[in-house]
Amino acid sequence: MFEYKLIAECRQTGARAGVLTTPHGTVETPVFMPVGTQATVKAMTPEELEELGAQIILCNTYHLHMRTGEDIVEEAGGAHRFMNWKHPILTDSGGFQVFSLAKLNKITDEGVEFRSHIDGGKRFMRPEDSMEIQQKLGGDIAMAFDECVSLPTTPEYSRAAMERTIAWGKRCRDHHSRKDQALFGIVQGALYESQRIECVERLEEIGFPGYGIGGLSVGESHAEMYGVLDALCPKMPKEKPRYLMGVGFPTNLIEGVARGVDMFDCVLPTRNGRNGQLFTRFGKMNIKNLSYARDFTPPDPSCGCYVCRNFTRAYLRHLYTAGEILAARLCSWHNLYFLVNLLRDARSAIVEGRFPAFRRDFMENFMEGAYLDE
Known part of the structure; x- marks a missing residue:
């Protein structure tokens, strides 16, 4: 039900053109995914998104869990019916928001304890919890729960977060059971190229149909971002889609495509x-x-x-x-x-x-x- 097919590749660069097949239609890549944080792309109707050419949108697990609740979305028939979007949806894991929005958080190997940015209430999220939420939301693509490290960071802390991301990825893979939903792993490793390569190789041993590249566009320079992509993308499975998470500045998109990235998302177009x-x-x-x-x-x-x-x-x-x-x-x-x-x-x-x-x-x-x- 989920398939990626490589259609063309640029000989001078790593740029790729492909087709993603999902339960809610095909997506031609490279593709930019508008962000529908709370089951809506801010200020836009689904019909307007169709008119401007959007093929797939992103919904946010953390916000839908905290604000409305995945049970209500599931009762409505899933995110597609809830927001009347007939095309593919990708849901993020909620991990980035847990680390960036929560007033306080405490990371353990089991998961993350955090305080809600809405009411300050104490919450706990495990990889299994992220899977349960995303399966109820019903997106075509779900993302594994990961630890996103802020920059700058040390090699030691980056490695610890990478190890936790790999372990959490396996727990997500083991817990995920929805057959009509693809689960992508997420590659971490901050700006340390050897850690990035090791991470994708070990995630590939677990087995995912696609991979997100997390922990970029978090304060590093454009040159540092491109350096990571230059080292990482040639080591990623050629037959699987690559998703650079949270990147949307126009020049970053084109340079990401030139390095072999297939999918992008960002709040930048609506926020700006x-x-x-x-x-x-x-x-x-x-x-x-x-x-x-x-x-x-x-x-x-x-x-x-x-x-x-x-x-x-x-x-x-x-x-x-x-x-x-x-x-x-x-x-x-x-x-x-x-x-x-x-x-x-x-x-x-x-x-x-x-x-x-x-x-x-x-x-x-x-x-x-x-x-x-x-």
Whole structure:
């Protein structure tokens, strides 16, 4: 029911084009997955996500467990029916939120004790608990429970977290029983390349149909991220999908694709959209700037999204400065379209054998104007 098929590969880089088959449809990779943290991509309806080209979205295990409860979602028929999304869903493990949002946490080999960021109540999550929650949510892809290490860290602490992640991955694999749901392992190891390689090799011994790359985009430089991917991706199973977790800045996406990554997710397009920042082919645009008050051109003249076809920079600035909710909706819409279709274009370039030129042109154009508004 779950299958990954490699369609094309760039000879000069590690870029790959593939097809994921899931119970709720196929996904063409490389792909950007909008984040529907609490069973909704902020400010967007499912129909709008379909219109802008989204193929698969992410739902957050921690937030749905803490706020609504997986039992209610299961009673509704699972996350797909609960939110009326007919296409594939990936659920994260909740591990990152336990470590980043909880007011206090205590890590043991058994699991993590933490205090809720909502009411301060004491909770405990084990790998088995994450599996139970995700199976009730019913996503097409679930993620193993892992320990995400903040940076900087020592080799010793990183190794301890890696060992715990591997042990938890095996417990997740042993406990997971839903046949219509794929379970991905997560590769940890901070910025230590040898630990990353060891981690994926040992996870492969346990056996997973795909792998997340966790613990990046947590404060390291772009060069450090790329260094880890350069060392790790060639060691990952070629016949299985690779998912770089929590990464969504446009240049990071293209450079990740160039190193063989298939899947990405990030809250960046909607978070930045709510704050008036747009991504364009020629860099970032702060729509709040006074210079756009009488600019009656589209936000990005090269973009084919609903926003750029119907509205101007002046109108978006007006909405934002007037405090209108529509500003957040339209800016989020554009950013989601931009990232989803950036990877769709990258896929076409891989299939057609022109990815190196596509990568060069995009990077040059984006970086040339990346900071003009700051």
